Every structure is written in C-alpha cells, then in structure tokens.
Amino acid sequence: MKVALRDIRKYFGQVKANDGISLVLESGQIYGLLGENGAGKSTLMKILSGYHQPDSGQIELDDKDVKFSSPAEALANGVGMIYQDPLDVPSMRAVENYLLGRDLRINLAYSAATSEMIENASQLGFKIDPQAFIDTLSIGERQQLELLRLLALGAEVLILDEPTTGISAEQKEGLFASIRKLAKESGKTVILVSHKLSEVQELCDHVLVLCKGKFVGEVDIPCSTERLVQMMFKEIPPRSSRVSYLREKNLLELSQVEFEGERLAVTGINLTVRAGEVFGLAGLEGSGQKLLLQACAGLIQPKRGKIILDGEDVTRFSYHQMRAASVAYLPAGRLEEGLVAGLSLIEHVALARPQKGFVVDWNYFERITQSQIDKYQIVGRPETLVHELSGGNQQRALFALLRSPLKLLLLEHPTRGLDVLSAQWIWQLLLNRVEEGSSILYYSADLDELVERSDRIAAFSGGVMSRIVTATETTADELGHLIGGEE
Structure with missing residues (x-):
C-alpha cells in the first residue's frame, strides 16, 4: 500500500x-x-x-x-x-x-x-x-x-x-x-x-x-x-569513556534468595553489589531480572533468603520502607508504573516532593519543574501532560523525578527509546551519581550497553542466574549465548 x-x-x-x-x-x-x-x-x-x-x-x-x-x-x-x-x-x-x-x-x-x-x-x-x-x-x-x-x-x-x-x-x-x-x-x-x-x-x-x-x-x-x-x-557525537568507581564496601547482598511471579519462580540467588558499582542483568524478557529488581525494591517479598542493604536486613521491607532507605526503582512501563497519564510535569514533581500543610505552593513547584526541564533537557513545559511527551522525553522525566542522594538505583531498560546522544547523556548523569557513592543494579535488553556500561553482569535464563561475569572480560556475543541457556 x-x-x-x-x-x-x-x-x-x-x-x-x-x-x-x-x-x-x-x-x-x-x-x-x-x-x-x-x-x-x-x-x-x-x-x-x-x-x-x-x-x-x-x-x-x-x-x-x-x-x-x-x-x-x-x-x-x-x-x-x-x-x-x-x-x-x-x-x-x-x-x-x-x-x-x-x-x-x-x-x-x-x-x-x-x-x-x-x-x-x-x-x-x-x-x-x-x-x-x-x-x-x-x-x-x-x-x-x-x-x-x-x-x-x-x-x-x-x-x-x-x-x-x-x-x-x-x-x-x-x-x-x-x-x-x-x-x-x-x-x-x-x-x-x-x-x-x-x-x-x-x-x-x-x-x-x-x-x-x-x-x-x-x-x-x-x-x-x-x-x-x-x-x-548535525555532528558525530564522541564516544564516552568508561570509568569505574568501585569501592571495597558491599552495599547490597542477596543470600539464597527465592521469589516468584505469576509465571516464573527464581531460586538460589546469591549476589553482591559493591558501593559505586554498576551491576547489569542480562536475559530474555521474563527470565527473572524484573522480579529480582522488584524484590530489591520491596515490591514483592522473597519466599526465603536474605536481602541486606548497607548492613541492614531489609528482606521484609515494603516499597515505601525501601524508598525511605534511599532506594529508587524506575520500571520499564513508563506510563503504567512510572508516570501517571493525564497529569502534567508540574503535578508529577509535586507528587514526588510532597509539602507539609494543606496548601500547595504551585509557584514553588513551577520553578522546580522548570529547573528540572532545563537540567534534563525535556522537550516540554511544566504544564505539559506526560502522555503527550515522546517516549524519550518520558524517560527523561522519570530520571528528573529521582531524589538525591540515593544509595541504590534499580533500573529497567534505562535508555529504552533514547537516541545515541540522549543515552550517553543519561549515563553520564547516572555515573555522576555513582561517583558520589550510589550503586546501580539495572536490566537492559541491549547487550552492547550491558558490556559497555557495567562493572559486572549476571546472566539469567529461565529463572536461573547462570553466571556472573566481569564486563571487561566478556562480549555481547558471549552474553547472548549465556542468556540462551548455553554455558
């Protein structure tokens, strides 16, 4: 046609x-x-x-x-x-x-x-x-x-x-x-x-x-x-160099953790994320990575095992308790889990930064929203409804709502729908947080991104975490075989 x-x-x-x-x-x-x-x-x-x-x-x-x-x-x-x-x-x-x-x-x-x-x-x-x-x-x-x-x-x-x-x-x-x-x-x-x-x-x-x-x-x-x-x-963007900010201290520890979703059970997860580490999760959709992030965010409760955050047992913490413990979770479903269709950018900022009292200071939130729009280069205005933004700008809006400082960022597809420059720019913002001491545990379907951006990578296949590899010692092709169930 x-x-x-x-x-x-x-x-x-x-x-x-x-x-x-x-x-x-x-x-x-x-x-x-x-x-x-x-x-x-x-x-x-x-x-x-x-x-x-x-x-x-x-x-x-x-x-x-x-x-x-x-x-x-x-x-x-x-x-x-x-x-x-x-x-x-x-x-x-x-x-x-x-x-x-x-x-x-x-x-x-x-x-x-x-x-x-x-x-x-x-x-x-x-x-x-x-x-x-x-x-x-x-x-x-x-x-x-x-x-x-x-x-x-x-x-x-x-x-x-x-x-x-x-x-x-x-x-x-x-x-x-x-x-x-x-x-x-x-x-x-x-x-x-x-x-x-x-x-x-x-x-x-x-x-x-x-x-x-x-x-x-x-x-x-x-x-x-x-x-x-x-x-x-209009110009060819330079490739950003990879820098590691690993510390010796362990920030997140999972010991023999088991959890399950509607269609998948994940068992025997042993994982340690160090302070300042960028830890990637590789696997086909539905292999257990999302469930792992949700367990670390307090959205689902493990059936057994322990989750330790900065020395504290947070295994039974709720989502709100994990937020209070300085953990942030950015889901893949931008308009289903991360943002509210029908609300504007300024309303999202107001929800993310609640004030005490009964009167909302909209002039204050308008200044904050415009500042975040400028900082995160969002193509929109404070009154723009989030569902009217492009997918890439919705992703930027999600990052703009993150608090500072944070101990741990849990991210699903952090650069999904972003162009080359925007993806580099987002990673620079994330690495700025890592340099300040935050750790990142993230899942991406882009194997090249995992190899380029991570310190270590865990490969998932059918609910099993098959292997943890050092990013500098693997390739996207090798990861592809691991997530396909090959050793």
Whole structure:
C-alpha cells in the first residue's frame, strides 16, 4: 500500500512536534525512521495510525485521501502500529487481546482463536501463553502479541516502534525474516522506528530522517552509520569513556534468595553489589531480572533468603520502607508504573516532593519543574501532560523525578527509546551519581550497553542466574549465548 503524507503539522501547546512534513512511501519497501528524541517520529507515526489527528495536512493511501479519528479506523483502512508501550488491556488474557478489533458478528470459537494465535506466533518464533493475563507479560512479549494481532487483522502498512526490545537475537532474525517476506512477497509497507542504527542498516531499504519536527532527508541503504548520525545530530557525537568507581564496601547482598511471579519462580540467588558499582542483568524478557529488581525494591517479598542493604536486613521491607532507605526503582512501563497519564510535569514533581500543610505552593513547584526541564533537557513545559511527551522525553522525566542522594538505583531498560546522544547523556548523569557513592543494579535488553556500561553482569535464563561475569572480560556475543541457556 502506497502512503503519502502531505504537509503534516501537529502542535502540543507551543511545541511544534511536526512542522510541515511531507513523505511518500512505496508498497513493498521497508523504511527506517530516524531522528533524535523529540524530533517528531512518534507523533508522525501516531498521526498515520490514527492515534493523533493532524492540525493540518493530508494523508493519502493508494492516492486516496483519508482521515482517521482513531487507531481502529486506521486499522480498518490497513494501517497498524506497534507502540513502544503497547496498547492492550492488562486485565484480559493474551488470546482475548489477540481478538480485539475483530468483527463481533463473526463468531470465532475460543479454542480456534487459541490455535490460530499459537500457529501464527510459532511462524515468527514467538512463545506466548494464550491464557496468560497481559499484566503478567513482559513489554517484549506484549509487543510480539500486538504484532500478531495486527497481522491477523490484515494490516497493509506496519509501523514498528522499537520492536526488538526484549527478544533474543534468534527471535529478532526470525522477526526480520518475516518482515522482509511481508514486504517483498505480500507488498506490505513497513516503517521501522528505531534508535538502533545497526538494525536499520540490517532490515531497511531506505531511511527517512527527521530533525526538530522537520523532514531533513532520505537515504538509500546501505550507507555509512556516520552519515546517518550526522543527519540526525548535525555532528558525530564522541564516544564516552568508561570509568569505574568501585569501592571495597558491599552495599547490597542477596543470600539464597527465592521469589516468584505469576509465571516464573527464581531460586538460589546469591549476589553482591559493591558501593559505586554498576551491576547489569542480562536475559530474555521474563527470565527473572524484573522480579529480582522488584524484590530489591520491596515490591514483592522473597519466599526465603536474605536481602541486606548497607548492613541492614531489609528482606521484609515494603516499597515505601525501601524508598525511605534511599532506594529508587524506575520500571520499564513508563506510563503504567512510572508516570501517571493525564497529569502534567508540574503535578508529577509535586507528587514526588510532597509539602507539609494543606496548601500547595504551585509557584514553588513551577520553578522546580522548570529547573528540572532545563537540567534534563525535556522537550516540554511544566504544564505539559506526560502522555503527550515522546517516549524519550518520558524517560527523561522519570530520571528528573529521582531524589538525591540515593544509595541504590534499580533500573529497567534505562535508555529504552533514547537516541545515541540522549543515552550517553543519561549515563553520564547516572555515573555522576555513582561517583558520589550510589550503586546501580539495572536490566537492559541491549547487550552492547550491558558490556559497555557495567562493572559486572549476571546472566539469567529461565529463572536461573547462570553466571556472573566481569564486563571487561566478556562480549555481547558471549552474553547472548549465556542468556540462551548455553554455558
């Protein structure tokens, strides 16, 4: 399906998210959409998929003018999008979400739908339990489920926003092979929104680049990574050097800790994190890393074992007690667990820094919020609603809400959805905290990030912590084998 965007403009208050963008995308081609955080990529794709309506401009599908008032209407016209934060119903089972959008007049037996979902999932190399509730699935599994649903509904234009989060290298190869087949054999138009330039180079035929809400150019693949980076940032950012701030003192100790979630039990965890250490957790989504972070944050209670923080037994501490003990937890679900959709940045700052008394000093909080916006380079204003921010700016907002000082930071996917410069900038902020004495225990699906940023890394596979390795003595490839269950 041919897609044309004509002079698309979209404003959020005084922020120009899309400023007169015009693009033409041909059937059977795979396009990469690049740009720094806040460049307007997600907004443009949300307009194409019916989530937002443009303030002006026109959308054409196969040379016919169309207007979408909702994602359902866009999907009915053949345009489907997988968002960084999937649009699903957490209280429903996977197979029930898989059936969302079907014509209610068509009676598909539950067992038939389950079989259909399993078969389609196996073709893409996915393993999703049809009876699992959505709120027990990882972000990566939920993205996979949404892709299955869109394909089953006959989407002709597929928009994939960071689709490889939380899937293995083998699963990614299978997914990319399926996408190529959909484009080349079925004539589907595919748009990949990603900050992973290697994936764009591997999968795409063409690259479209946005900068500050404007379209700045199109490049055919293959081309040099340096050229793409230069188009995005106008200059090639220098690589940051890795510095270790390890102290001798042990800050966090886990001894024979066992805990369980809805679908996974994790046993026999023995782990020590030293003061000033950056400790990474590697593994496929749902392998136990999230549960470990939640146990350390006081969100779930261990069944047995001990958790010691700075010499104190915190095994039975609640989340609020862990916060009081100077522990912070940043989850992967930005709008589900970290931020509150519908509230503004200033309201989030007020919630994070409660005042005594009955009257809220909004002038004070406005100054604090503007200071954090400037410090963390958030593209928005104090009154901007957080769900209107790009994914990268939501991530910055989460970091802006962290207190200082902190003993321990527990992070899930700290740079998910961030461009190269933003990721380097976030890590510099984190390392500033580490230099001051904080420790970081984090999980990332980016194996290169784990190797580059960590002092040590624990590899998880199916609820088992198989090995702890020194980052300088391993590679992303070796980690990939470890999380796949190989020794």
